Amino acid sequence: MDARWLDPILARPDDDEPRLVYADALMERGDPRGELIRVQCALARHDASDGDVGDVGRLRSRERALLKAHHATWTATLPRTILTSFLFRRGFLEELVGSGDAFATITPARAEQAPLLRALSVGSGGRVGGLFANPDAAILESLSIHAPSDETIAALAASPHLPRLRRFAMEKAFLDGASVGALVSLPQPLEELHLGFDGRISSAGNFVKQLTTCPARATLRRLTVTQLRHLSPLGDAAAALASLEQLTLENADLERAAMMKLAANLPRLQSLDVSENYSSYDLEALDAAALLAALPSLRWLRLNKLGLGDRQAIALAESPDASRLTRLDLGRNRIGDAGALALARSPHLARLRRLNLNANALSDGAKRAIREAFPRATIQLR
Numbered sequence: 001m002d003a004r005w006l007d008p009i010l011a012r013p014d015d016d017e018p019r020l021v022y023a024d025a026l027m028e029r030g031d032p033r034g035e036l037i038r039v040q041c042a043l044a045r046h047d048a049s050d051g052d053v054g055d056v057g058r059l060r061s062r063e064r065a066l067l068k069a070h071h072a073t074w075t076a077t078l079p080r081t082i083l084t085s086f087l088f089r090r091g092f093l094e095e096l097v098g099s100g101d102a103f104a105t106i107t108p109a110r111a112e113q114a115p116l117l118r119a120l121s122v123g124s125g126g127r128v129g130g131l132f133a134n135p136d137a138a139i140l141e142s143l144s145i146h147a148p149s150d151e152t153i154a155a156l157a158a159s160p161h162l163p164r165l166r167r168f169a170m171e172k173a174f175l176d177g178a179s180v181g182a183l184v185s186l187p188q189p190l191e192e193l194h195l196g197f198d199g200r201i202s203s204a205g206n207f208v209k210q211l212t213t214c215p216a217r218a219t220l221r222r223l224t225v226t227q228l229r230h231l232s233p234l235g236d237a238a239a240a241l242a243s244l245e246q247l248t249l250e251n252a253d254l255e256r257a258a259m260m261k262l263a264a265n266l267p268r269l270q271s272l273d274v275s276e277n278y279s280s281y282d283l284e285a286l287d288a289a290a291l292l293a294a295l296p297s298l299r300w301l302r303l304n305k306l307g308l309g310d311r312q313a314i315a316l317a318e319s320p321d322a323s324r325l326t327r328l329d330l331g332r333n334r335i336g337d338a339g340a341l342a343l344a345r346s347p348h349l350a351r352l353r354r355l356n357l358n359a360n361a362l363s364d365g366a367k368r369a370i371r372e373a374f375p376r377a378t379i380q381l382r
Contacts, residue, residue: 006115009092013116016041019090033074036066037091044090050326050353056378077113084123095119095142099127118142118164128152132159144169144194150179157182169194171226180206190216196226196250208233212240224248231258238265245297246271253277254306256286263294270297275304275329289315292322302329304356313339317346326351331358331380340366344373356380 005025008018019037026034039062042053053059067088075086075093085097093114099122110117119142122128128145131137132155141164145152148170156162165188173196175183184207193216195207208228211217217240228234228249235258238244244266254277263269272295288303289312303312313335316322328349340362343349357370358380367381 010115016090023091032066032070033091036088039063039066040088040090075113092116095121097121097123122146132156132161135161137161138163140165142167147172150176153179153182157186162188166190167192171196172198174198177206180210183207184210184214187215189219191219192222193220194224198227208237211237217241218243220244222246224250226250228252231255231262235261235265238262242266242268244269248273249277251277254286259286259291260294263291266295268297269295271300272298273302275302275306277306288312289319292316292319299324300327301325304329305332308333308335310336310339314342317342317349320348322346322348323351325349327354328352329356330360331356333360335360337363337366341369344369352377354378358382
C-alpha cells in the first residue's frame with residue numbers, strides 16, 4: 001500500500017476521511033477494496049449513531065458479497081493454520097482470531113496486509129504463551145481471551161508491551177483472588193471491559209467489589225459483566241464508575257431495587273442492555289419506565305427476551321422520558337397488539353431510529369401501524 005495513502009490513515013485511524021480518500025482512489029482504478037471501505041464506513045456510522053446512510057439492508061448485503069468474493073485475496077499471506085478468523089472494519093483488517101503464541105509469526109505479513117491490525121482474540125483452546133513478552137504486542141488496542149488462567153492474567157499484568165491497550169475481554173474465567181487483584185490493577189487507561197465469568201459467583205463478586213479501586217475507573221466507558229447473578233455489589237460499585245456510558249448485564253438477576261440503585265449511580269449511562277436475563281422476581285415488576293426516568297442520559301435501551309408484556313410497552317409509550325430514546329429493543333417478549341399500538345401512537349418516541357419487536361405476537365395490522373409510525377427508523381418485526 002502506497003505510503004501517501006497509508007500514512008494519513010495510520011495517523012488518524014479513527015477518522016473516516018483519510019480512508020474515504022483512499023477508497024476514491026481505489027474505486028477509480030476498479031479495485032473492489034474501495035467499495036468495501038465506503039460500505040463499512042457507512043455501516044460503522046450507522047451502528048455508532050443511527051446516522052442516515054441509506055438502505056442499511058442493502059449495505060450489509062453488499063458487505064457480505066464483497067468479503068465472500070475477495071476475502072481470500074485480501075488475507076492471502078496470513079497463515080490459516082494458526083489464525084481462524086480475519087475481521088475487517090471500515091475496509092481494513094483490524095482483528096485476528098487465533099492462537100496468541102502465533103502472533104509473532106504474522107509480523108512480516110501484517111505490514112503488507114494488515115497495517116491497521118490492533119485487535120487480537122485468542123479463541124477457545126488458544127494459547128497465549130509468549131504474547132505478553134513480545135514487543136510487537138504494542139500495536140494491540142483490544143485483547144480478548146477465552147478461559148484465561150491465573151498464569152495468563154499474571155503475565156498480562158506484568159507485561160510492559162501493551163501501552164495502547166484500551167479494551168480487554170475475557171470469557172469463561174474463574175480466577176483466584178490474586179488474579180482478580182492483578183486484573184483490576186492494570187495501569188492502562190481502559191475504556192472497555194468485558195468480564196465473562198464461568199458461573200462460580202466468587203470471581204465475579206470479588207472483581208466487582210474491587211472495581212471501586214480500579215485505576216481505569218476514571219476512563220472506563222463500556223462495561224459488560226456475565227454471570228454476576230446478584231447485582232447488589234455492582235450497585236454499590238457504580239458510584240465509583242460514574243463515567244460509564246454503556247452497561248451490558250448477562251445472566252444477572254434483575255431484582256428491581258438493585259436495578260434502581262444502579263441507575264441512580266450512573267448518571268452518564270447512554271446504553272443499557274439487560275436482555276435475556278432471568279429473575280427470581282416478576283420481571284413485570286422491573287418497571288422499565290421507572291428505570292428510564294432514573295437514567296437521564298439514556299439513549300439506547302435493550303430489553304429483549306424478558307417476558308415483558310403489554311403493560312410494560314404501554315408504560316414506556318406513555319413516558320415522557322422515552323423522548324430521549326433513539327434505539328429500543330423489545331424483541332422476543334410477550335407484547336401484543338395493545339402494546340404495539342401504544343408504541344405506534346406515542347408522542348414521545350419521535351427520535352427512534354431503531355425499534356425491535358421481533359418475535360412478539362403481533363397482528364399484520366399492528367405491524368403496519370408500527371411501520372407507518374416510524375418511517376425513518378430501522379424496524380425489526382419478524
